[in-house]
Amino acid sequence: METPRRKLRNLHLENVQNSSTPIRVPPSPMLKTLGHGTGVSVYRLDRSPRRGQIRSPWAVKRITHNMRVKKDTLFNERIVHEAEILRKLQHPNIVGFRGVVTNAEGVNTLALEMCTTSLGSILEERHDEDLGPLPAKHTFKMIMDVALALDFLHNEARMLHGDLKSFNVLVKGEFEICKLCDFGVSLPLDEQGEINFLKNPGLRYVGTSLWCAPEVVDDVDIIDSKADIFSFGLIIYETLALVPPHTLELDAALGEDMDSSHDLTTDAEKLQRKQLDFSGVAAEIEEDMSQEAVEEEDVDEEEDDTKENDTKENDFSDLDSAYGTRPPLPVAFELSDDYNCIVELFYLCTNALSEDRPAAKTIWQCLENNAANVANGSD
Incomplete structure (x- = not known):
């Protein structure tokens, strides 16, 4: 619509x-x-038609x-x-x-x-059908749209989403537009763009543990909008891995497919080394960041709720130490050069220190500039 x-x-x-x-x-x-x-x-x-007109x-x-x-x-x-x-x-x-x-x-x-589906559902289908990572052009569209939404949310609405994950990103059509949803646990940001839990004891970060930033996991007294950016980075991870963050570690902890797990780790290490050669958007993001520094019925409901909790904050007691960390990227599929920028954005957004993560505005502006440069280069 x-x-x-x-x-x-x-x-x-x-x-x-x-x-x-x-x-x-x-x-x-x-x-x-x-x-x-x-x-x-x-x-x-x-909805029933009104005055002869079909309603969405x-x-x-x-x-x-x-x-x-x-x-x-x-x-x-x-x-x-x-x-x-x-x-x-x-x-x-x-x-x-x-x-x-x-x-x-x-x-x-x-x-x-009403939207067509969620990003999480799309990624689940791709995983089940062994289709490989989300096409780079769709991932770029998702990143741009979510970054625009987060920029507005953080800087104009002064809100922290607080529960970013792929199932809370809705998709219309063939990635015509992506939209954030599920604001039931969102929190207000103060004039400094922060949430001070000591001054506001009634506020509590709920979120979903698998996607939480390290400062949230560590239960620090003050967090800011960069907590959303870390979770955003893990959504980018999902477009590549096609599984929720840290669930590959769960498989390893349970002793499932250990040989495959070893191969994935090896490939992830290769990818980390390759990261050193990346250029373009990420370099521009890092430059902008350095300048800033001197400036979410009833058919088998219980079963469905259990399934949801399995990918939420359920029984990952053996992996508590993995929460708030950057999960290793699996490279079960060959990634073309089109994914270089996507991979680097994943790394930048999931930096351990919040000040080392780009702001949402920096992300969409750099993607926009990169797209313009590509267009000019092709003319």
Whole structure:
């Protein structure tokens, strides 16, 4: 769906930003399930035509049946929190807010812009079908769009997403546009672009352990927007490895396919050495950084929740020490030179020290400049 013209879009926002917006959502069994998360399910809502015009479908999010039975209010409250945030976030690379409604039982339903699928689902399919890494052109498009969204989020909205991962990046069509979603655990940044947990004891970073930055894992008192950048780097890792970060280490820890694991490590070491020869966008990013220094129903729900938790903060007790580190890149497939910049962005974004990671603005500006240079070189 194309973004409405500004005037029409603003009128639409005026209508949907009222929490009492009349949204008629059928019972969950009547809706097509799009996916499950921890404590929530997402469904497709096909809206009836109005005045003879076909209306685009919406994605609706509500707590799972199990959570309703348990009367667990946490995830229900997160839906309200997410609605409050999304009302304020008007950006082409952030999923659009459509409305929120509360039924007689107090269950909240959040209506959102409908996208085709998630990056995480695309990568899972590629992994299952042995298709190799995401095509470089699609990865570049994802990086650009997410960087634009993060720049807006960090510098204009003053928010930390707090749960970046591939399943929280939505994709429309054949990577026509990518959008960030799932702001249920997002946190406000102060005037310095930081979160001081000592001054704000009511704030807590929730996130997902596999994608957490080292400073989050270390439970430091002050974090900043660069915590999102580390998680962003691990999304880039996912486009290459096709698995969530640190899960290859899990296989090794469980003694599965040890020979293959050894080969992957060897290839990763070769790739790290090759990194020294990379140039272009990464060099420009590092230069900009040095200048700055002197300036996220009910069909087998429990099983689905368990599966989600397996890739979240579940049973990786043997790998706690891997959280907050840069996972080794597998090179089970040959990477062409098109991936050089992507690989280096992965390394830059996952630097251990937050000050050594590029800002979102630096990332998209350098990609934009690089694209312009390539275009000029081909003329």
